[in-house]
Amino acid sequence: MNTDEERNARSARVRFVLVNTSHPGNIGSAARAIRTMGFDRLGLVAPESFPHGDAYALAAGALDVLDRACISSTLQQAVADCSLVIGATARLRGVSLEEWSPREAATRVLEAAERGREVALVFGNERVGLSNDEIMLCHAAVHIPSDPGYSSLNLAQAVQVLAYELRMAQLAGVAARVGNTDAPATSIELEGFFTHLATTLDDIDFHKGRSPRTIMRRLRKLFLRAQPDQRELRVLRGILADAQRMARLAKERIDDESD
Ligand code: SAH
Numbered sequence: 566m567n568t569d570e571e572r573n574a575r576s577a578r579v580r581f582v583l584v585n586t587s588h589p590g591n592i593g594s595a596a597r598a599i600r601t602m603g604f605d606r607l608g609l610v611a612p613e614s615f616p617h618g619d620a621y622a623l624a625a626g627a628l629d630v631l632d633r634a635c636i637s638s639t640l641q642q643a644v645a646d647c648s649l650v651i652g653a654t655a656r657l658r659g660v661s662l663e664e665w666s667p668r669e670a671a672t673r674v675l676e677a678a679e680r681g682r683e684v685a686l687v688f689g690n691e692r693v694g695l696s697n698d699e700i701m702l703c704h705a706a707v708h709i710p711s712d713p714g715y716s717s718l719n720l721a722q723a724v725q726v727l728a729y730e731l732r733m734a735q736l737a738g739v740a741a742r743v744g745n746t747d748a749p750a751t752s753i754e755l756e757g758f759f760t761h762l763a764t765t766l767d768d769i770d771f772h773k774g775r776s777p778r779t780i781m782r783r784l785r786k787l788f789l790r791a792q793p794d795q796r797e798l799r800v801l802r803g804i805l806a807d808a809q810r811m812a813r814l815a816k817e818r819i820d821d822e823s824d
Contacts, residue, residue: 573603575735578678580635581724582608582643584699585690589614593623593631594721595688600627602728603735607634608643608685623721640687640699648682649674652695652703653727655717663705667727670707671734686727691720750798758798759785765805768812 581599586592592615596607607630609615615636624631637643644650651670652662665673674684687703689695694717700706709726711718718726750758763781766772772780793801 575675575678576604577606578682579604579674579684579686579731580606580608580643580647581728582610582640582685582687583612583720583724584610584640584687584695586612586615586720587691588720589617589620590623591691591720592617592634593620593625593627595724596620596624596627596630596634598721598725599728600624600630602725602732604728604731605630605633607631609634609636610640610643611638612636640702644685644687644702646683647685649677649684650687650703651685652687652689652700652706653723654689654700654706654708655694655711655723657706657708662700662703665705665707667707667709667730668734670705670727671730673705674731675734675738686724688720688724750793750795754795754798755788755793758788758802761802761805765808765812768809770812 581595581604583592583595586609589612592607592609592612599605599607605627615634616631620631621628635643651665651674657664670686674686677684686707687695687699689699695703707727709718709723759781762784763777766777766780
C-alpha cells in the first residue's frame with residue numbers, strides 16, 4: 566500500500582457520530598468539515614430533522630458524506646462495532662472519565678485505526694451536549710481547550726477542530742515514515758561525532774575557561790534526544806570540519822601577522 570492508501574484505510578475506520586442534532590445545517594457543515602480533512606464516515610443518532618435541505622445546502626460538495634450517513638436510533642447502536650469511543654465535551658460534568666486533549670485524542674485514534682480497530686468520535690446535541698448515559702459509553706472524553714467562561718463551540722466547528730487534529734497527526738505520521746528513510750546513527754557513530762564536536766569546540770576556543778565537561782554533557786543530551794540519522798550526522802560533521810578549517814585559517818593569519 567502506498568501512503569495515500571494507508572491513510573485512506575485508517576480514515577475509513579474513523580467515524581464521526583452526531584447525537585440528537587437539532588439543526589440540520591450543522592449536520593451539513595459537519596459533513597463538509599470531515600470531508601475536507603479526508604474523512605467520510607458520518608453517523609447520525611436520532612437527528613431531529615434529516616434529511617433536510619439545510620443539511621444539503623451547508624454540506625457544499627460533501628453530498629456523498631450525507632448520502633452515506635448511517636442513521637441509528639441510539640448511540641449504542643451507532644458505536645456497537647467500535648473498540649474506541651471518544652466523547653467530545655464542551656465541559657466535564659464530574660464524570661470520572663479520562664480526558665484527552667485534541668492532540669492526544671488524535672494520536673490515540675490513529676494508533677487504534679492503524680491496528681484495525683473501529684473508532685468513533687461522538688458529539689452531543691447543540692443545547693444539552695452528551696447525556697451522562699451517552700458519556701458512559703465512551704472510553705475517554707476529548708475537550709477542546711476553549712475559554713472556560715464560554716467553552717461551547719458550535720457543533721460543526723468542534724467537529725472541524727478534531728478532524729483537523731486527526732489530519733495533522735496523520736500527515737505528521739506519514740511524514741515521519743517517509744522522511745525517515747536514513748538509518749538512525751549508531752552509538753559508535755554518535756560517539757565519533759561527540760569526539761569531533763569536543764575537538765572543534767577547543768579549536769574555535771569556545772570554552773574560554775568554562776568547563777568543557779559541563780557543556781559536552783548538555784550537548785550530548787541534546788543530540789541523544791534528537792536521535793539524528795546518518796545523513797544528519799554527516800551534515801553536522803561537515804559543519805564541524807568547516808569550522809575547524811576556518812579556525813585554522815584564522816590562526817595562520819594571526820601567526821603570519823605576528824611574524
Ligand atoms: N451546551 C452544550 C454544548 C453543546 S455544543 C454543553 O454545554 O454541553 C455541541 C457539541 O459540540 C458538544 O456536545 C460537543 O460534542 C461539541 N463541543 C462543543 N464545544 C466543545 C469543546 N470545547 N470541546 C469539545 N467538544 C465540544
